[in-house]
Amino acid sequence: MKKLATLCFLSSASLILTIILFKLIYTHFGINFGGRNTTILSSNEPFLQLYLNYKNCVALISLLFTPEYIISILPIAIISASLLFINFFSSKEKWKLFVIATAILLIILCIPAINLILENPWWTSRTFGAYPFLFYALLIAPVNFKEILVKISTSIMLLFSLSFMTAYASTLNANDKFLMTLSNQISSKIGDTTDIKLIFNGTMPSSPARDYLEYKYPLIKKIVPSYMDNGWYWGTAYLKFNGVLNSNYFISGSERDEQIKNICSFNLISKETYFNILKKDDYAIIDFNKIECSGQE
DSSP: OHHHHHHHHHHHHHHHHHHHHHHHHHHHHTOOOTTTTSBGGGSSSHHHHHHHHHHHHHHHHHTTOOHHHHHHHHHHHHHHHHHHHHHHHHOSOHHHHHHHHHHHHHHHHHTTGGGGGBSSOOOSGGGGGGTTHHHHHHHHGGGGSOHHHHHHHHHHHHHHHHHHHHHHHHHHHHHHHHHHHHHHHHHHHHOOOTTOEEEEESBOOOOHHHHHHHHHOTTHHHHSOOSSBTTOHHHHHHHHHTTSOOOOOOOOHHHHHHHHHTGGGSEEEEEOSSOEEEEETTEEEEETTOOOOTTOO
C-alpha cells in the first residue's frame, strides 16, 4: 500500500509540474495554438461545447471498432472482465480490484484527455495516445488464469494489430506516390517557383488504393494525413521538401482568405484531372475545388 501511495504521489506531482512548466513555456514564447489553449469555460455555452466534444470523441473512437477489431479484443476482454467479477466476491483484498477497475476507467478518460474541455479541440490520431495502456490494465486481471488462454487471446489481438500496421504502411506508400504525382503535375505547370506565394484551395483527393484501405480500416482516414489541405502548413512544406517549391512564403490567415475570395480574378493556367492552377502577380492557387468562373478558359 505504501508503494502504491508513493507512486500516486509522484505521478500527481509530475503531472502538476509538467502543467506548470508547459504554461510558463508557451506564455514566455507566445506560442500560437490556434485557439486550442482555451477551455470550454471561455465559450458562451460551455455545456453545449462539452457535449459536442463528447460526440466528436465518440465518433473518432468508433472508427477503431470495426467487426474485425471487436473480434480480436473480445477474448482478452471477456477473460479480464470475468475474473474481475469473480474475484470481487472471492477476494479478501477487494481494494486491489477497486484500484484495477479505477485504473481502467481513468485510462478510458485519458483517451480523449484534455480535448473534452477545450473550446476548439483538434481531433487527430494523437487522441489515441493513452489507448494502448488500456490493454496493460486488461492484462493485469488474468495473471493467475490459464496461461494458454491468455496467450491465445493476446495472439488474436496482436494478429489484428499486425494486419492493421501492414495496411497503414501500404496506405502511407500509396499516399506518398499520389502526392508525388500531384507534385509533378504542379511543378510542370507552375514554372519558376522562387517568388511564388502558393495557396491550396480545398483538399487533395485520395488515391483509389487509399480509398480501398480506408474502407477496410476506417481509422486510417484519421492517421494518414492529406497534406495538401487548404491553409495547412504541411502542404507547402511537402512541396519544399521534395524540391518542387523554392519559395519561402507560407500564406495563411487573412492574406490567404483575401486571395481565395478573389479567385475569379486570377488567370487560369491549367486544368488538371484533380485541380486547376491559377496565377496572378506573385500568387498561385492550386484549386482542388475547381471553382468555375465566367471568363476563365
